[in-house]
Amino acid sequence: MSPASRGASHPLRRTVPAVPACVAGLRADAAGYLAAAGAPPELTEAVRLAVSEAVSNVILHAYPPDDDPGPVHLVVEVSRGTVHVTVADEGRGIAPRFDSPGAGLGLPIIANVATRLELGPAGEAGTELRMSFDGLAA
Amino acid sequence: MSPASRGASHPLRRTVPAVPACVAGLRADAAGYLAAAGAPPELTEAVRLAVSEAVSNVILHAYPPDDDPGPVHLVVEVSRGTVHVTVADEGRGIAPRFDSPGAGLGLPIIANVATRLELGPAGEAGTELRMSFDGLAA
Amino acid sequence: MSVPADPQHGVPFGVDVRRDGPVTTVTPEGEVDLATAAELEAAVGEMPSGGRCVVDLRRLAFMDSAGLRAIMRLDLRGREEGWALVVVPGDGMVRRLLEVSRVGDRVTVVDAPEDVE
Amino acid sequence: MSVPADPQHGVPFGVDVRRDGPVTTVTPEGEVDLATAAELEAAVGEMPSGGRCVVDLRRLAFMDSAGLRAIMRLDLRGREEGWALVVVPGDGMVRRLLEVSRVGDRVTVVDAPEDVE
């Protein structure tokens, strides 16, 4: 086992308030973790983009705009050649919204760069988005 | 085992050309299957809406507009209190599209009415959307 | 939602249109989806500036996002052409869809056509 | 994509703006996301009708859908106000994002700012 893959055996875990300034740090943490795990650049780039979109969705959609921001949770882990990324919130759950500040781009971008995407409820309230990415040499 | 739940043990499978006229028949087939399986009306209604959105997405997005329509595959099955619905195509795969004829409503509506949604590649080409719905008495 | 007795054989789609001076009432029946939403939208036809279009959705057995998009486009047309769109969603799945998508926050929603003004 | 040596400490976001008669060249550096896209959009400022705004994205280390939305809004503003938007995406992740989202079909894309006309 190389030092890189040993380093990757502990998941990366972050919980921060969901504000626009947090997006850069979370995607950089995810990219740094994967680089240390020996991921090829295309894979790291796909995860950077997906984390950025998923965290932005939490900031834009999970909590009522006038409330104090709630938390966003990020977990990145590597297992048998696959990168697993989870972005979760404790917000109001997914609903279609005509007044969306986005343009319906986030989820399709994630579906495009990830191998697989899973969306479901998170604990008592909120949304959990799990993404997996193949392409890491085991 | 009631006759209804016996009837539900075989999955419903349909493959038809992805044209607008097919949406009504596929969601009616799904609803009829669930009614026969003894599903409560709210659950049947959620599946009807999700099937309608998922099949519409295949018609709108999976195949290049000028080509002959490709197939849409629908599978509905019931297992241990959960309804599993799969809608798959053999098209170009998910991509974010600014010129989308939709408005980014389909996937969030499905995420809203389903318990869980999973999106990934289907076989050699195309997209597979799996949805699960809790709430069927086992 | 009024589910037809046999969902395989629902009411076929159709739209009833009544024009009464400045008020047009459009009442679709059956199911609004990708195949039928354009027909609902087209049924509104020419509207006089200052008029009102009441879209009565209470007889629908089903509506999906294709119907939401038709309603949003009609709302936009009304704003541009200077007439008012009023939607009567009933109390079934159509109302829930309008609420969850917040389309109900953007367009005028009433309980019955008589309730306007 | 030019990944900074240490992704934790990328180049801070900034926008260089040069106005030369009818041509404004806007060159952002760093990463465009929810926190910085508004700054990119605002940097374009007042544009003369008949003018041209070149947005040179080649120095970006990262861009996501917030950047795509900013570009689409600038394109719309240009069409309304009568000036042309030209985007220089480089050959990394920004170009791939423009291509996959088809934003590259809607806005004018060139390989280098000199390539206009």
Ligand SMILES: Nc1ncnc2c1ncn2[C@@H]1O[C@H](COP(=O)(O)OP(=O)(O)O)[C@@H](O)[C@H]1O
């Ligand atoms: N974490 C979330 N919490 C609540 N709603 C969400 C969340 N993520 C996405 N959504 C809903 O799903 C819709 C589609 O998301 P997305 O495809 O990312 O579009 P956008 O680019 O408009 O953000 C959003 O408009 C929003 O209504």
Ligand SMILES: Nc1ncnc2c1ncn2[C@@H]1O[C@H](COP(=O)(O)OP(=O)(O)O)[C@@H](O)[C@H]1O
């Ligand atoms: N089966 C599919 N094949 C290819 N692309 C798809 C498919 N389903 C969805 N998409 C893409 O995902 C985007 C978002 O889908 P959705 O939320 O359902 O939005 P819309 O209401 O615009 O159809 C679509 O604009 C399309 O680009």
